[in-house]
Amino acid sequence: MSAPVLRRHKEILEIARRTGRVTVEALAERLGVTPQTIRKDLNDLSANSLLSRVHGGAVITSGIDNLAYEARREVAREEKRAIGEAVAALIPDNASIFINIGTTTEEVARALAARRGLLVITNNLNVVDLLYRQPEIEVIVVGGRVRAVDRAAVGAFAVDFIRSFKVDFAVIGASAIDEDGTLLDFDMNEVQVSQAIIQNARQVVLAADSSKLGRPAPVRIGHIGEVSVFVTDKLASPTLLSVCESHEVRVVQTGG
Numbered sequence: 001m002s003a004p005v006l007r008r009h010k011e012i013l014e015i016a017r018r019t020g021r022v023t024v025e026a027l028a029e030r031l032g033v034t035p036q037t038i039r040k041d042l043n044d045l046s047a048n049s050l051l052s053r054v055h056g057g058a059v060i061t062s063g064i065d066n067l068a069y070e071a072r073r074e075v076a077r078e079e080k081r082a083i084g085e086a087v088a089a090l091i092p093d094n095a096s097i098f099i100n101i102g103t104t105t106e107e108v109a110r111a112l113a114a115r116r117g118l119l120v121i122t123n124n125l126n127v128v129d130l131l132y133r134q135p136e137i138e139v140i141v142v143g144g145r146v147r148a149v150d151r152a153a154v155g156a157f158a159v160d161f162i163r164s165f166k167v168d169f170a171v172i173g174a175s176a177i178d179e180d181g182t183l184l185d186f187d188m189n190e191v192q193v194s195q196a197i198i199q200n201a202r203q204v205v206l207a208a209d210s211s212k213l214g215r216p217a218p219v220r221i222g223h224i225g226e227v228s229v230f231v232t233d234k235l236a237s238p239t240l241l242s243v244c245e246s247h248e249v250r251v252v253q254t255g256g
Contacts, residue, residue: 102173170201
């Protein structure tokens with residue numbers, strides 16, 4: 001591999017590690033090469049498990065560590081906003097809701113802010129910031145140890161607190177989704193909270209953008225068959241779509 005290609009690969013990886021996601025168009029403009037060259041670069045980096053290809057670009061790959069929370073906010077920002085609005089449209093006024101930690105679930109909370117008669121129970125202090133001033137929404141904060149990295153309340157106390165409720169809807173995210181429908185995450189404490197939320201809701205809505213499909217993560221949350229509705233920007237995997245159909249999971253694709 002030539003020195004210019006190696007330098008370009010190094011710069012692409014540095015950008016990806018700072019922002020979480022890179023796009024073909026932005027990289028081509030920044031590095032002064034054609035989009036075709038960038039696509040080949042991203043394919044090469046993906047083949048070496050340094051990046052994961054997604055539509056229009058790539059995201060940083062890690063099998064054991066998630067991206068920093070602020071970087072995660074920048075990944076698929078517009079897709080997450082559309083997903084949040086679509087999830088909010090599924091939830092009627094005067095409903096009770098669990099909302100878990102996650103940058104996509106935050107977009108759901110943002111889209112719910114003008115609604116009436118909601119009871120929101122959350123372990124996500126970012127969601128609390130978005131909703132606690134809304135006069136028509138009652139917010140209950142899950143107790144427990146607060147992680148500084150993302151302001152999530154986790155741990156055994158948080159799990160026990162969640163088990164005190166039975167709500168109409170749970171809105172959860174996942175860091176990774178296998179094609180067989182397995183839902184995965186990076187942190188055991190976070191997974192235990194997610195599992196408790198799933199077990200104590202009448203309907204479960206999974207909100208996850210397409211970059212999560214096929215991404216490696218080590219801890220199993222559960223299976224997509226436990227979900228009522230899966231809202232994503234695009235589900236390009238026929239295998240996962242078939243799994244959803246076989247388990248009667250409704251799929252909502254905001255990208256068409």
